[in-house]
Amino acid sequence: MTQSIHNQLNSAQELIYSRSNIRRAFTDFDETDICGIHRLDNNIVVVRNDGSEQVLPIEPIHTAYLSFTSRLKQFFSYLGPNYRGPSLWRNNAYVLFKGWNYSHALGHTTIHAQMQKRWADKFTMVDNQEALLSLLQSDQADLGHLIAPDGLMMPAKQVDINSDIDETSTQVPAAEPYCSCGSFKRQLENLDEFQQEITGYQPTCIHMTWFKKYRELLVKRTQVRDACNGTPEKCVAWWYAPPEDSTNKGKFVVLHTKSGAQAPVHHWRTYKPNESFTEDHVWDLFFNMMDAGYVPFPGSSLPQLSSIIKKKKA
Numbered sequence: 001m002t003q004s005i006h007n008q009l010n011s012a013q014e015l016i017y018s019r020s021n022i023r024r025a026f027t028d029f030d031e032t033d034i035c036g037i038h039r040l041d042n043n044i045v046v047v048r049n050d051g052s053e054q055v056l057p058i059e060p061i062h063t064a065y066l067s068f069t070s071r072l073k074q075f076f077s078y079l080g081p082n083y084r085g086p087s088l089w090r091n092n093a094y095v096l097f098k099g100w101n102y103s104h105a106l107g108h109t110t111i112h113a114q115m116q117k118r119w120a121d122k123f124t125m126v127d128n129q130e131a132l133l134s135l136l137q138s139d140q141a142d143l144g145h146l147i148a149p150d151g152l153m154m155p156a157k158q159v160d161i162n163s164d165i166d167e168t169s170t171q172v173p174a175a176e177p178y179c180s181c182g183s184f185k186r187q188l189e190n191l192d193e194f195q196q197e198i199t200g201y202q203p204t205c206i207h208m209t210w211f212k213k214y215r216e217l218l219v220k221r222t223q224v225r226d227a228c229n230g231t232p233e234k235c236v237a238w239w240y241a242p243p244e245d246s247t248n249k250g251k252f253v254v255l256h257t258k259s260g261a262q263a264p265v266h267h268w269r270t271y272k273p274n275e276s277f278t279e280d281h282v283w284d285l286f287f288n289m290m291d292a293g294y295v296p297f298p299g300s301s302l303p304q305l306s307s308i309i310k311k312k313k314a
């Protein structure tokens, strides 16, 4: 009997009503001693090994599932070498790098980061999507994912590789967003089941959320810069030192000036010198500084500041 109970959830339901999502929805939920979970009316029924049953409403679990699946990861999670953002590949899709360089103080020495550096400018040379994916997502490389938040633009017809046809003229957009990660793929494959479970459901993932936030940041930065005719006086320079070990956070340092990006060292001030910032503060700091009319620059692009930052990061 317990076997059949366990199998009553379809693929989408198994992903939504996972033990961890139930715990995210009900913090005192006991994840142990469960022999089955099934769906009944607007509830799930959790059956324990001793035969007892716990009935829980599905709505909070939907909310927990959605907010976990589309949570915003920290700013450096998907930046490539030299703080490189998503790189346009083709078919309206971008290579999204995993932030190997920023995961650890020695992250840049990992084989993954080294391969990213070698490949960062060469992905466009791989013209086949399957080949690109096996390069990006192989266990050894694990470089990142392919993502198309506005939908892939697939070639409308087979293009003869020996001809000189301009591929862009034969492409039609597919409106559905796409990400090559496992989570997004599972949602796409079981979309009907997801939509039966959650009305109007659309696939999402952590990469999609991060990409959209990053694009929002770039758009806003352009707006702020354009508002001062491209030569802003109010500027921020930032640096990041990744964590030394997994129990610590990295260190994010911000300097600001009202004398332009090229201003000499003595025109710059540390932002909130008595507070320390980590990667977890970065999104908010960027948006707040831009709200105040400041344009952010990576400190590494401002050589006149290199001497003081060595002291700040230490």
Ligand SMILES: [Zn+2]
Pocket (backbone or CB within 6 Å): 145, 179, 180, 181, 182, 183, 184, 205, 206, 207, 208
């Ligand atoms: Zn994804």
